[in-house]
Amino acid sequence: MRKIVNIPNILTMSRIIILPFFAFGFFSRSKFGIYLSLSIFLICCATDFLDGYYARTHKQTTKLGQMLDPMADKILTAVAILFIVGFDFVSIFAIIPAAVILCREIIISGIRDAVTFRHKSFRTSKLAKWKTASQMISIALLMYSKAIDCHYLSMIGEFLFWISAIVTAISGVMYCRRHLLGIG
Numbered sequence: 307m308r309k310i311v312n313i314p315n316i317l318t319m320s321r322i323i324i325l326p327f328f329a330f331g332f333f334s335r336s337k338f339g340i341y342l343s344l345s346i347f348l349i350c351c352a353t354d355f356l357d358g359y360y361a362r363t364h365k366q367t368t369k370l371g372q373m374l375d376p377m378a379d380k381i382l383t384a385v386a387i388l389f390i391v392g393f394d395f396v397s398i399f400a401i402i403p404a405a406v407i408l409c410r411e412i413i414i415s416g417i418r419d420a421v422t423f424r425h426k427s428f429r430t431s432k433l434a435k436w437k438t439a440s441q442m443i444s445i446a447l448l449m450y451s452k453a454i455d456c457h458y459l460s461m462i463g464e465f466l467f468w469i470s471a472i473v474t475a476i477s478g479v480m481y482c483r484r485h486l487l488g489i490g
């Protein structure tokens with residue numbers, strides 16, 4: 307049995323543990339707060355990459371890590387989306403991609419639970435990795451554009467947010483086809 311307390315699992319847990327500081331930055335409603343939240347978000351994004359890379363290259367994957375890593379990603383993404391929408395970092399129309407992303411994450415979490423309950427494998431697809439990356443990039447860009455008060459950058463960030471919602475929806479449909487319908 308692999309050791310449960312290892313570097314990848316510690317990195318994954320750290321993403322969840324530092325979220326209150328991420329939230330604090332938004333509630334401070336200051337430039338410093340935005341930069342604090344952005345810095346924490348970028349640290350979380352880096353640890354997301356590092357924990358997976360380290361687990362694979364050092365053969366330290368665990369069942370706990372396989373469960374916690376997507377959960378930490380979904381918590382980080384959901385909290386970030388709620389804050390960028392709730393604190394008006396995006397236009398009112400960005401509620402649509404936000405809803406698409408959040409609904410997909412809830413649906414796929416349910417499917418993942420059902421699949422693992424049946425003791426079957428639920429592997430993350432390459433498109434799902436691109437989905438996570440596109441969400442993280444668009445959220446970081448939206449936060450940065452707010453910090454430097456750049457409307458042009460904000461428009462680019464919001465466009466990328468819509469793109470990430472499309473990628474998110476496509477990957478969700480692919481998971482549903484594979485795990486609910488047995489297609490793919």
